[in-house]
Amino acid sequence: MNDLGALSDRARSAAVVAAAHADDVDSCARFPTETIDALKEHRLLGLLVPVHLDGPGAPLADAAMVCRILGQACGSSALIYAMHQIQVACLVAAVGGSEWQDEFLRRVASEQLLLASVTSEVGIGGNIRSSLCAPDYLDDRLTLSKRSSAISYGEHADALLVTARRNTEASSSDQILIVAERTDTSLTETSRWDTLGMRGTDSKAFDVSLSARPAQIVPLPFGDIAQHTMLPTSHILWGSVWLGIATDATEKARAFLRRQAQTNPGSLPPGAVRLEKAVSMLTSMRARLDCATGEYLSIRISDREALPLGFLAEVNGLKIALSEAALEVVQQAMLICGIAGYKYGTPYSIGRHLRDLHSAPLMVNNDRIAANTATLLVAQRAPLMRG
Structure with missing residues (x-):
């Protein structure tokens, strides 16, 4: 169990960095590099990784506290942290189902990897429980092309969690979640991010192409x-x-x-x-x-x-x-x-x-x-x- 006092001190140290750059992040609509570096330095990105996978095994309440502290400094930084921890929580929910996934979660904790979500897709009207794209399987690899309408901080993430139909015969709601590392993916920008607020989340639209192993599919539907x-x-x-x-x-x-x-x-x-x-x-x-x-x-x-x-x-x-x-x-x-x-x-x-x-x-x-x-x-x- 984490020491809440020590954890809040680490979060506040990262928040000091976030606050110092918040106005520039907002005005330039740029990714808050300094904040994410500070979060990595203070070992806050792997907070939810279980103890048996060499993480701190913190409860969700601890991640919520960090979000709240960061929110008082820079909304964009806080939202990026929240979106990252949501992805970690999704992987932790299926923990033990895949040797590849367990090892990846160990890396999230040890290397402080930043995770982003690719659930949006052109043509589904904002309904993340529906997918149009589906992977093609050949030998020991799968390939996928997806037109995403927005990927928050996609260019800056170390891995993308991508939704798709299970296969070309599956219904739109029969979905899988693929963990694609940056070396597995190619992003082609299709629109910019120039918005009223949360400008630092850098949520551009991309066409995503990926090639991965079937082991990178999260076991749970x-x-x-x-x-x-x-x-x-x-x-x-x-x-x-x-x-x-x-x-x-x-x-x-x-x-x-x-x-x-x-x-x-x-x-x-x-x-x-x-x-x-x-x-x-x-x-x-x-x-x-x-x-x-x-x-x-x-x-x-x-x-x-x-x-x-x-x-x-x-x-x-x-x-x-x-x-x-x-x-x-x-x-x-x-x-x-x-x-x-x-x-x-x-x-x-x-x-x-x-x-x-x-x-x-x-x-x-x-x-x-x-x-x-x-x-x-x-x-x-x-x-x-x-x-």
Whole structure:
């Protein structure tokens, strides 16, 4: 088990680096090389790799804490870290099923490899549970070509986790997950990344070509991985990033109010009541996030083969609630700071925070998630409310 104090110190050291470069990463829409180097230096990329594979074997809550700390420094850096850990969690979920995969996870820990996801595909409309492409098999190799609509930090990752149909005869939902190292892949850029926020994630579109061994296919079907690992892990780690961003904006708003209070002793600054609302929302976000993380851990410890429908609905609701609440918190901070928050280059600037958080309801679109949640709630046999 990790020492939480030591882990948070390492995360904060990486966050100091992230904060120093955050504005440049944002304005230039560039990959935060300095942050990732710092995360590697502090041995934070292999955090979830199990102990028996020579990793620290940290729980998801530890990765969530690092996401939150990084989120207070640089939203793009934090989101990259979250997306990487989601991929690691997906591999850990199938651990022991493949000698090649076990050895690869050892390398993730020892070499601090950065993993990226290739689930998007032109023509599937944002539905990652559907694939058009399928591998061709010849002798002891497989080849695959995939037109991806976005691969976050794809050019900078050490390995790509690529979804595809199991074979050319399989249905679009019968998917596999292939671990492709950079030496196995070729990327051809098809569109740039020039966005409102999260600009440092460098999420360009690529045509992907890969050649790998069948052993690099993760043994579990991607459908199982997506529902029982990728979905809850994504919503918990994304939520931790958003909580971190919103927390930093609120700290800036509090610093602004403290300056006003020093200028006019004895009078309550006009925006102070908004600070109470923002902090109350942050507290609620943190409590809901901690509850979901703890419940996910307890379910996993119980060795259930499938997550309960009620929990899947809960983590879907978590994503929607946190993505909307984080935006509202930063809006309150903006109203507190006024022009000082709206302008770039002041100690109270929170334009980057607001722009970054506008991505939150779009990853995956909240309307799509709400529709999926409604389906789960209708199918659920257990009472909607426990106790």
